[in-house]
Amino acid sequence: MDRTERLIKKLPEQTAALIHNPSNIFYLSGYTGEGLLLVARGLKAVITDFRYVEAAEKQCPGFEVHAISAGVSHVKLAGNLLEKHGIGNLLYEDNVVTVRALRDMEKAMPENMTYAPLNYAVEALRTVKDAEELKAIRHACDITCQAFEYICGYIKEGMTERQVQLALDYKMLELGAQGMAFDTIVASGENGSLPHAVPGDRVLRKGDLITMDYGAKVDGYCSDMTRTVALGEPSDKLREIYNIVLRAQETAQAALAPGKVCSDMDKIARDIIADAGYGECFGHSLGHGVGIDIHEEPRLSSRSTDVLAPGHIVTVEPGIYVPGLGGVRIENTCVITETGYEALCSASKELRIL
Numbered sequence: 001m002d003r004t005e006r007l008i009k010k011l012p013e014q015t016a017a018l019i020h021n022p023s024n025i026f027y028l029s030g031y032t033g034e035g036l037l038l039v040a041r042g043l044k045a046v047i048t049d050f051r052y053v054e055a056a057e058k059q060c061p062g063f064e065v066h067a068i069s070a071g072v073s074h075v076k077l078a079g080n081l082l083e084k085h086g087i088g089n090l091l092y093e094d095n096v097v098t099v100r101a102l103r104d105m106e107k108a109m110p111e112n113m114t115y116a117p118l119n120y121a122v123e124a125l126r127t128v129k130d131a132e133e134l135k136a137i138r139h140a141c142d143i144t145c146q147a148f149e150y151i152c153g154y155i156k157e158g159m160t161e162r163q164v165q166l167a168l169d170y171k172m173l174e175l176g177a178q179g180m181a182f183d184t185i186v187a188s189g190e191n192g193s194l195p196h197a198v199p200g201d202r203v204l205r206k207g208d209l210i211t212m213d214y215g216a217k218v219d220g221y222c223s224d225m226t227r228t229v230a231l232g233e234p235s236d237k238l239r240e241i242y243n244i245v246l247r248a249q250e251t252a253q254a255a256l257a258p259g260k261v262c263s264d265m266d267k268i269a270r271d272i273i274a275d276a277g278y279g280e281c282f283g284h285s286l287g288h289g290v291g292i293d294i295h296e297e298p299r300l301s302s303r304s305t306d307v308l309a310p311g312h313i314v315t316v317e318p319g320i321y322v323p324g325l326g327g328v329r330i331e332n333t334c335v336i337t338e339t340g341y342e343a344l345c346s347a348s349k350e351l352r353i354l
């Protein structure tokens, strides 16, 4: 059954879903342009404008394509379609639609329309990846790993973080990525204590650890990987931190399996880091789902009661961050299988000394 049919099956009678979130629109229809998706039993429509009509017709077989015109806005057009189909209930994404857009929608729709939140119904479908999605993410992970091998031979003392970022990004594009999954992070030396450091003009020096967190986008899907490498021999302290993070990463990753509770995965890594005396230095969650968006459900966090299932794709990325000294993070993207998991990032996690 196609993705839109799976959503429609969840909708109550005489009810339509109006989709604003571009990632949800892409997931359901393959459409990458601007506009809205309107779906109900017997109704699958892309609502767009002149610029995207041809693209929408190509990308979305099985969908009607409607273009706005003077005086007929996207929501007005949606309202006309709902009226034509005799549909009086509309579910919308209340996490995306602004207060202003909701007011405009209510004005443009037929008067007796009732509204309710869609409650993340599409996001829930998106947590379990199908074969086609897994293939794209696998490809994105392969590009990420190849770029890692390349960058390990490229990094030299005296380069800036920004140069490393540019080389990584260029290499991923050259290897076939359609773009970056997110802004590449390169954090060297003391900058390593910033989990989301922006690569800058800091010059790489002997003894630095360099954390690179980056991913490729392929066919609309992301990969996410972090490796921390050393430029020359690191201090004993940095090596100690590296080994703790590596143990936390490997132990938590090895525990991934269907039926496991997300918060338990987080706890495995957190306990290892806390027992080693660095509990205060791991201030983010263990990981997150990856797909069309770089951060999706399920979350491997201490608060998540979600249960892992085959087809979930999640990251495992513990870290230790010490202000003034630096930091280490090691991250793999993994798919949950029927019996356990498979790591999609094959790049070695042993400390590389460049």
Ligand SMILES: [Mn+2]
Pocket: 224, 225, 315, 317, 331
């Ligand atoms: Mn990540």
